[in-house]
Amino acid sequence: MEVDEEFAWFLGLFVAEGTTSSVNPCIHNADEDLIERAATIATRKFGIEPSRRWTNRAYELRFPAVFREVLYSLGFEDADSYDSSEKVVPDCILHAPRGVALAFLRGFVAGDGSDKTDDNVTTVAFHTTSDDVKDGIVFLLHRFGLVATVSEKTDRDGNRQDIYTVTISGGADDNPLHRILNGEDPYRPKSLVVRIPDALMEVREMDIKGVKQTIPKYLLRRDNVSLEKLESMIADLDSRDLPDVAAEKLDEIRPLVDGDLSYLRVKNVERVDYDGYLYDLQVGGEPIFTANWLYAHNSMDAPLVMSSRIDPAEIDDEAHNVDIMDEYPREFYEATRELRDPSDVEELMTIAEETLGTDREYTEFRHTHDTADIAAGPDLSAYKTLGSMEEKMDAQLSLSRKLRAVDETDVAERIIEFHFLPDLLGNLKAFASQEVRCLGCGEKFRRAPLSGDCRRCGGDVTLTVHEGSVNKYMDTAIRVAEEFGSRPYTKQRLQILEKRIERIFEDDTNKQSGIADFM
Incomplete structure (x- = not known):
């Protein structure tokens, strides 16, 4: 059966308002024109005459029991009955051409959507009790470059199902989804x-x-x-x-x-026949991506495919560089006292890589220390239980003082050099190059207007980066440098940076100067 725009609209209405809780699948809605349109499509597409009746403050459009087979073929659960929380958006819609997908959204909004204007915002919302339908709607909106917000309303008494609301917001008299549903090009919101x-x-x-x-x-x-x-x-x-x-x-x-949240719209997709190398564009830090509503942490660790046969050669190479010995030779310990390079004792050690492709690749994983439970370690690290970043840093430095193998001064130096200084310098640069914002209309200016007032509405303007966010780690960095005996060079860098910040934020409006100050 061809899934065209007319059929897609019908499916959207059924996913929103349909049910199979009785012998015959039904659609319930109080809009007579909506019910009439659905009946006409059913007759034209399936050759059936659904019955109509008014019941419980809504029209009921009842289909023959055989209509269940159509639903099953589209991906609905094959069961005698199921509630609305088990509905799905069919795959034929998720991967349908643009016009078909839009028709599905129109049908859903007509059945169980809402369209509101409140103060300076318009919202188009999709309501559902199904987690799968919620994800499907979000995915379809993503296809059209629209970022939706998802909220969940839970019945605390447990008498009703949880309700998901997927919302697209826009300006006072314009909404990006309205434009798309009307066949127009949507405007792009300035912000998520x-x-x-x-x-x-x-x-x-x-x-x-x-x-x-x-x-x-x-x-x-x-x-x-x-x-x-x-x-x-x-x-x-x-x-x-x-x-x-x-x-x-x-x-x-x-x-x-502060999480650098952003949304990149796919402007064009082009299939290319190519047999060469493929390059992956990586993003620094620890970004989180969503693709088809699957969260990915910029890695290949998600188990998208489960293999029935485990091949040790297919796992990460780092796991091959692990020793599988029950004891270390004396020469190894002597080399550690001399601070020798690991490559000098490589021949003395047996690692997992040496057994790959042999009969021993699944066995002989020896260890130097026995344990009753290999998972006896902590289930939750202190990094997650501690609150502020300063608490985590103090815990790290406290631990470095207790470990003989750790140079506590070196740890403090690294924290200052690789965390505090880049943060302080980056915030200082952001302050120096910041925009100013109007408190009245929200207009932003690259440079502060000479008049001191907003050029659009005449309102007051304010900074977008403030003193508190620039020097928030300054005192902590100086304390750590003094307490752990950092190098004079590190202390001097902090002193110079502190003076730069003080000069910028010093309140000199009432400071009197004499001519001698300039001689």
């Missing part, structure tokens, strides 16, 4: 839209001067906010003297605004 963090609203309810002006009241009536707006609010709160409870709430939000 994210769900409003609960921690942000908890900070708003605290009795802190000026906070309610920073976190607008209209956010109480909305589900999401632009990431750009959220970053602006966090930056403004950072510049204030907040109590510890509020500061802890801000720390909960920081992974969202």
Whole structure:
């Protein structure tokens, strides 16, 4: 059966409002025109005459029992009955041409969607109790370059199923999904839209001067906010003297605004016949990608394929460079005292790589120390249980003091050189090259207007990078350098950087100078 736009619209309506909980599959909806259109499509496509009746404040469109076979062939679960949480978006829709996929979305919105305008935002929302349908809708929206927000409403009493809401947001009189559904080219939002963090609203309810002006009241009536707006609010709160409870709430939000969240739209896909080498573009740090709603951590570790036969030669080469000996020779220990290069004692050791391709590749994995439980180590590292980054650093330095094999001064030097200094210098550069933002209309300027006012609305302008985010690690870095006896060079670098920061943020508006100061 050809899945064209008409059939796709029908499937969208059925996934939204259909059920197979009785002998006959049914669609329930209060819109008579909608029911009539679905009946016409069913007659034309399947050659069947579904019955109609008014029941329980909605029309019921009932199909013959044989219609189940059509649903099963499309990927719906083959069962006597199942509830709405077990629905799916058929594969024929997920991989369908653009027009067919759009028709499915139109049918779904017509059945169980909502279209609202609230203050300065428009939202188109898809509602479902199925986890698979939620993921399918998000995937289809991704195909059209739209980033959706997903919220979940849970019934605490357990009497009703959880409800997922997939939302596309836009401006006051324009929504990117509206444009696509109308066959127009969508505008591209300047910023990603994210769900409003609960921690942000908890900070708003605290009795802190000026906070309610920073976190607008209209956010109480909305589900999401632009990431750009959220970053602006966090930056403004950072510049204030907040109590510890509020500061802890801000720390909960920081992974969202500091995590370099971005969305790259696929503009074009071209198939190329090529037999040469393929190169993978890697991103630094620890990015997280989603592809077809599968989360990937920039690695090849996800078990996409399970093999029925384990071949030791196929695993990561690093695992081959592990010794499989029950004792080390005396020459090895003597070489460690002389700080010899590992390659000098390579011939003395037996590693897993040497058994590959032999009868011993699955056996003779010896070890030097016995254990009753190979998984007896900690289930959760201190890195996850400790709170702030400063707590983690203090724990690391405390451990380095206890270990004879570790030079605590060297550890402190590395923390300063590879963490604190790059962070301080980077934040200082960001402050020096920052934009300014209007508090009224949100317009940003690369340079502060000479008038001091917004050129668009005349409102006050403010910085987007504040002093608190520039020097937040300065005192900690100096303390570590002094406490662990860092090199004079490291201490001098910190002193110079501290003076640079002080000169930038020094309040000299009321500082009196005499002519002698310039002689």
